[in-house]
Amino acid sequence: xxxxxxxxxxxxxxxxxxxxxxxxxxxxxxxxxxxxxxxxxxxxxxxxxxxxxxxxxxxxxxxxxxxxxxxxxxxxxxxxxxxxxxxxxxxxxxxxxxxxxxxxxxxxxxxxxxxxxxxxxxxxxxxxxxxxxxxxxxxxxxxxxxxxxxxxxxxxxxxxxxxxxxxxxxxxxxxxxxxxxxxxxxxxxxxxxx
Numbered sequence: 284x285x286x287x288x289x290x291x292x293x294x295x296x297x298x299x300x301x302x303x304x305x306x307x308x309x310x311x312x313x314x315x316x317x318x319x320x321x322x323x324x325x326x327x328x329x330x331x332x333x334x335x336x337x338x339x340x341x342x343x344x345x346x347x348x349x350x351x352x353x354x355x356x357x358x359x360x361x362x363x364x365x366x367x368x369x370x371x372x373x374x375x376x377x378x379x380x381x382x383x384x385x386x387x388x389x390x391x392x393x394x395x396x397x398x399x400x401x402x403x404x405x406x407x408x409x410x411x412x413x414x415x416x417x418x419x420x421x422x423x424x425x426x427x428x429x430x431x432x433x434x435x436x437x438x439x440x441x442x443x444x445x446x447x448x449x450x451x452x453x454x455x456x457x458x459x460x461x462x463x464x465x466x467x468x469x470x471x472x473x474x475x476x477x
Contacts, residue, residue, distance in 0.1 A: 289351050289405055294401050296359055303355075313387065351373070354369040368383035381403070381415055390425065412462070414462065415460050419455060435459055436459055441455045
């Protein structure tokens with residue numbers, strides 16, 4: 284029904300490609316850092332070997348488990364893997380959820396926005412979804428900016444939705460985009476030449 288095997292694609296500064304075991308060292312660099320992982324639900328990685336095991340057991344079997352290929356962000360300038368931005372779930376109604384994380388050394392450079400726009404394109408044009416969602420903590424200003432720049436619509440707040448590192452739950456903003464909204468946005472951008 285859905286095309287879950289995602290191709291390698293490029294943006295201006297990034298190569299978006301399937302994650303590999305050889306990315307374990309780069310993943311550990313950001314996944315072991317509290318600042319990087321403060322808004323995500325996974326536990327901090329304790330070693331490169333743990334990052335390798337997570338790639339092997341969680342990221343690589345995505346297609347077998349009914350989700351699209353796990354995509355990582357690789358900088359063109361030096362081939363460093365700096366994070367992930369991918370569709371990590373698809374529900375039975377054709378809605379995919381996008382999530383992302385990036386090494387804090389590359390924050391505030393527009394790289395996640397650049398990647399997320401391309402992943403949204405893949406979600407609608409390659410995978411064949413009818414709707415996408417992205418959630419972020421209500422106080423996660425950086426993630427909110429990414430989502431808004433990508434053109435998603437704020438739907439509401441999911442109260443006490445995601446666990447924090449201290450064991451409490453925090454509220455999340457829920458945003459979405461429908462396929463027809465994506466297509467209209469694409470037409471509008473084409474019309475003004477962006």
